Amino acid sequence: MTQKHPAHKAPQSERVSLKTRIGWGFGGLADNYIMNVLNAVFLVLYVQYFKMPPMLAGAALAIPRIFDAVTDPLIGNISDNTRSRWGRRRPYIVVGAILSAILLPLFWTPLGLSTVSNTEWWRNIPFLYVVVLGLVYALTYTLYVVPYTALGYELTNDYDERTRVLAWRMYIGLFGSLTVPLVYRLCQLDSFGNEARGAVIVSMCMGILIIGSGLIPAWVCREREDGQHQETIRFFSAIKVTMTNIPFVIMLIAYLIIIIGLFSALSLLSFLNIYYICGGNKDFAGVIIAGSGILMALVAYGSMFLVAAVASRIGKKTAMMVGLGFALAGALGDLIALDPRWPMAQFITNIIAGMGLQGCWLMVSSMVADICDEDELKTGLRREGMFGAVNGFALKAALGLTALIGAFLLENSGFNAETVDRFEADTIAQVIEPPRTWSIEDEHFAEAAKIFDQAAKRFELIADDKSAVKSGNRWTLFWRLIRGEAVYYRWYDFEKDVQDWLAEVQLFSERTDADTEKKLNAYAGRVHEQFFQSLEKQHSVAKLMKKQVVFFRAGGFVLALVLFCFYPITRSRAEKTRRILDERTLSSE
Numbered sequence: 001m002t003q004k005h006p007a008h009k010a011p012q013s014e015r016v017s018l019k020t021r022i023g024w025g026f027g028g029l030a031d032n033y034i035m036n037v038l039n040a041v042f043l044v045l046y047v048q049y050f051k052m053p054p055m056l057a058g059a060a061l062a063i064p065r066i067f068d069a070v071t072d073p074l075i076g077n078i079s080d081n082t083r084s085r086w087g088r089r090r091p092y093i094v095v096g097a098i099l100s101a102i103l104l105p106l107f108w109t110p111l112g113l114s115t116v117s118n119t120e121w122w123r124n125i126p127f128l129y130v131v132v133l134g135l136v137y138a139l140t141y142t143l144y145v146v147p148y149t150a151l152g153y154e155l156t157n158d159y160d161e162r163t164r165v166l167a168w169r170m171y172i173g174l175f176g177s178l179t180v181p182l183v184y185r186l187c188q189l190d191s192f193g194n195e196a197r198g199a200v201i202v203s204m205c206m207g208i209l210i211i212g213s214g215l216i217p218a219w220v221c222r223e224r225e226d227g228q229h230q231e232t233i234r235f236f237s238a239i240k241v242t243m244t245n246i247p248f249v250i251m252l253i254a255y256l257i258i259i260i261g262l263f264s265a266l267s268l269l270s271f272l273n274i275y276y277i278c279g280g281n282k283d284f285a286g287v288i289i290a291g292s293g294i295l296m297a298l299v300a301y302g303s304m305f306l307v308a309a310v311a312s313r314i315g316k317k318t319a320m321m322v323g324l325g326f327a328l329a330g331a332l333g334d335l336i337a338l339d340p341r342w343p344m345a346q347f348i349t350n351i352i353a354g355m356g357l358q359g360c361w362l363m364v365s366s367m368v369a370d371i372c373d374e375d376e377l378k379t380g381l382r383r384e385g386m387f388g389a390v391n392g393f394a395l396k397a398a399l400g401l402t403a404l405i406g407a408f409l410l411e412n413s414g415f416n417a418e419t420v421d422r423f424e425a426d427t428i429a430q431v432i433e434p435p436r437t438w439s440i441e442d443e444h445f446a447e448a449a450k451i452f453d454q455a456a457k458r459f460e461l462i463a464d465d466k467s468a469v470k471s472g473n474r475w476t477l478f479w480r481l482i483r484g485e486a487v488y489y490r491w492y493d494f495e496k497d498v499q500d501w502l503a504e505v506q507l508f509s510e511r512t513d514a515d516t517e518k519k520l521n522a523y524a525g526r527v528h529e530q531f532f533q534s535l536e537k538q539h540s541v542a543k544l545m546k547k548q549v550v551f552f553r554a555g556g557f558v559l560a561l562v563l564f565c566f567y568p569i570t571r572s573r574a575e576k577t578r579r580i581l582d583e584r585t586l587s588s589e
Contacts, residue, residue, distance in 0.1 A: 014158040021168040023220025024155065027093070027148045028173025030214030033206050034100045034141050036180045038107060039399075041199055043406070044184060044270055046130070048417050049195045050110065053119050056127050058267075058407020064134030065403060069396035071142045073242075076389025077235045079147045080382075087223040088385070089147035096144025097214025101207035103137045108199035138396075144214060146389045151221055153369045153384035157581075159574050160312050163366040167304055170362055172213075174297050181293025185286040233379075238386050241379055247569045248371045248387065252394050254563035255364055258324075259398035260405065261556015262357075265549040267406030271415060272549060276542030277343045279490025280424070280462045287488075288343060296350045300358030307359025311366070315571040317564060320363040324561050326356025331553035338546050340492060364391070367567075370574045377577055409548045414541040423534045424463035430530045431498065432456040434523055442512075448504035455497035462491070491535060498531060 039061075046057040075092070082088045110116070112125025121127050155165050183202055192198030233241075243249065270289060278284040303323065311319035330353025337345040368391055372384050436453065440446040502524055509520040 014156045014161055016155050016161060016165050020155065020221055021165050022172070024152050024165070024217045025168030025170075025172040026213045027152075027217040028169035029176050030097055030100075030210045031145050031148065031169075032173045032176030032180065033210050033213075034097075034104070034144065036176065037104065037183055037203060037206050038137075040180050040183045041187060042107070043267060043403075045108065045187070045195060045199060046126075050113065050116050050126060051417060052116050052124070052126060054407050054410050054415070054417075056119070056121055056124060058403045058410075059121070060127050060130045060134065062401070062403035062407075063131050064138040065396050065399050066401075067135050068138030068142055069393045071139055072146055072389040072393040072396060073239060073386060074235065074389075075142045075146045076150065076385040076387075076392075077233070077238050078385075079150060079389075080238070080385035081233070089151040089223060090218040090221075092143045092147040093151070093218045094215060096140050096142070096147075097211055099140035100137065100144060101210040101214075103133065103140060104207050104210070105200045105203040106133055107137075108196050108203065142392070146385060146392055148214075148217060149365075149388040149392065150384040151217060151223065152365075153372060153388060154223070154382060155221070157373070157578060159370065159571065159578065162369045163308055163311055163316075163362065166365045166369070167308060167362055169365070170304055170358060171301070174300050174358070177297035177300065178294050181290040181297075185290050188282070188286060233381060233383070238383065239390075241375070242383070242386055242390050245371060245375055245378075247374065247567060248368075248390075250563055250567050251364065251367055251371070252391065254560040254567075255391070256394045256398045257556050257563070258360070258560045259395060259556075260402055261552045261554075261559075263399060263402040264405040264409065265552040267402065268409055268413075268545050268549050271410060272338065272542060272545045275415070275420060275538060276545065277338065277340050277346075278488065279340060279492045280420070281488045281490050282462075284343075284488035284490065288346070292346060292350050295347055296354040296357075299351050299354035303355045303358040304362050306355065307363060311363065316363050316367055316370070317567050317570065320360055320367075320564055320567075321561060323356035323360040323363065324557050324564070327353045327360065328356075328554060328557040328561070330354070330356070331550060331557060334546075334550050334553070338549070340490070367569070370569055370577075373574065373577045373581060374569070376581055405552075409545070409552075413544040413548065414537075415545070420538070423538065424459075426530050426534070428456075428460060428463060431527050432459065435501075442508060445504060445508045448501065448508075452497060452501040452504075455494055455501075459491075459494045491538075495532075495535060498527065502527060 042061055043054075043057055046052045046060070047054050052060075079088050079092060082091075084091060107130060110126035111129045115124050116126045118124040152166055152169060153162075156162055183206075186202045187195045187198035189198055192201060270285070273288050274280065274282055274285040278288060303326070307319045307323045310322050330349045330351075333349035333352060334346065337349045339345065368387050369384070372382065372387050375387065376382055432453075435449050438449070440449055505520050505524055509517040509524075512520070
């Protein structure tokens with residue numbers, strides 16, 4: 001039977017001041033921006049704007065992530081073994097934050113764009129450019145995040161105080177999650193001229209925030225003295241001891257499965273929203289994506305309080321499984337919610353999933369801190385840097401893999417940006433332009449042609465990547481969408497307009513001369529062949545994307561739930577380990 005515990009208060013010696021908790025937490029904002037600004041924009045911009053082949057774009061994002069993952073344990077061990085007047089963690093935090101901020105805007109100024117469509121990687125200069133830049137960026141990110149994470153693990157030794165401290169990284173870092181979904185939307189502002197220039201300027205602004213928030217932990221937090229005096233450990237010995245820690249291995253595999261399932265699906269979600277839910281209207285999709293991200297970030301605060309409450313009363317293992325249960329329910333709900341008939345329904349499933357996910361990330365961090373105690377009991381060393389680094393290795397390796405899996409799934413679904421562009425261009429050339437050249441004397445048919453032309457102009461706005469709002473005040477768009485109003489013009493609206501137009505064409509052809517009837521029938525045939533059949537192919541691609549999104553997300557959560565059933569560290573075991581370590585410390589003094 002699961003045992004409940006009363007609310008726990010940490011001993012005075014293990015309590016962390018509010019100033020230190022907030023100061024360390026600000027580093028989570030820099031971590032969020034360094035990693036997620038790039039993730040939020042890269043695939044969409046390089047595949048859709050620069051027209052890089054999807055598999056190459058995925059590989060360009062994946063290769064640096066894999067390198068980044070490999071360097072994590074190395075930097076973690078270097079940080080654990082560093083002895084300096086400034087500590088083991090803070091020098092790396094300062095250097096990593098500054099360099100990452102400088103490099104971020106350079107991603108949106110690729111060289112050799114004339115070769116961007118080449119499928120051979122060695123002939124694609126933008127691909128080579130972003131891979132090299134990405135490798136350097138990955139190293140600077142590792143220099144920042146591994147020591148920063150280790151610094152948080154060692155601020156306290158108390159079972160529940162750890163959760164309270166580590167939560168501040170997420171409380172403040174979630175502000176980044178609220179704003180990152182707006183990044184792509186900001187890049188699209190007309191004042192920038194184009195999306196690439198917008199990405200450069202937005203990234204420069206984000207770089208200022210990265211430096212400001214990234215340096216605060218190094219300034220506010222003070223490291224423990226005991227870590228500076230312990231023995232050093234060789235890299236491969238450290239890896240061996242870490243990877244033979246059974247609780248850590250179980251947690252690591254489960255964490256990796258969650259990341260692969262969740263983020264492989266997430267990379268498809270932007271395309272699914274643009275070309276299926278929002279019917280080609282990128283402005284509408286930008287609102288949906290930004291709104292979903294902001295909503296999940298807001299709900300994440302509730303998730304942390306919920307899961308932390310379960311952890312303090314029962315235990316971290318149970319809290320993790322509760323969080324995964326909410327995430328699984330939200331993922332399965334997307335089978336119904338991801339539908340163009342109710343574009344805002346995905347907000348509901350995001351709320352359900354969000355109630356669990358952020359709490360899961362908090363439990364992973366807090367569990368790693370407990371695992372460090374078990375490792376100290378076995379080795380006599382405090383190795384937060386290595387455990388945090390290997391955990392980071394799993395995260396980044398999984399993210400690198402998800403970039404490849406996401407690109408594969410995108411290609412497997414049949415999506416091709418050039419096909420979409422050709423569909424829009426052919427629709428304009430074969431459906432919209434011909435009636436504009438007709439000389440129409442029939443008053444009723446002329447009025448129908450005028451109405452159709454108004455709809456055609458909205459379609460042309462979508463094809464030109466501009467907003468096509470039906471009517472009303474743009475400042476109230478979001479609230480009107482929530483109420484269920486059809487605010488944005490989509491391919492589906494134009495589909496209905498084309499059907500109405502063809503009905504008028506059919507009626508007019510029945511009362512006109514034989515030559516005109518023949519011309520009109522030929523036009524109607526081309527419209528059916530070009531527009532309706534092409535649109536149906538787009539629908540088929542999107543429906544396959546939807547199945548892949550749901551399968552990968554839900555499958556990852558189910559497998560992780562099964563694995564956490566075997567996680568062995570309970571509250572009583574963790575507290576017993578801590579007591580033994582404290583007694584060992586007292587006896588050695």
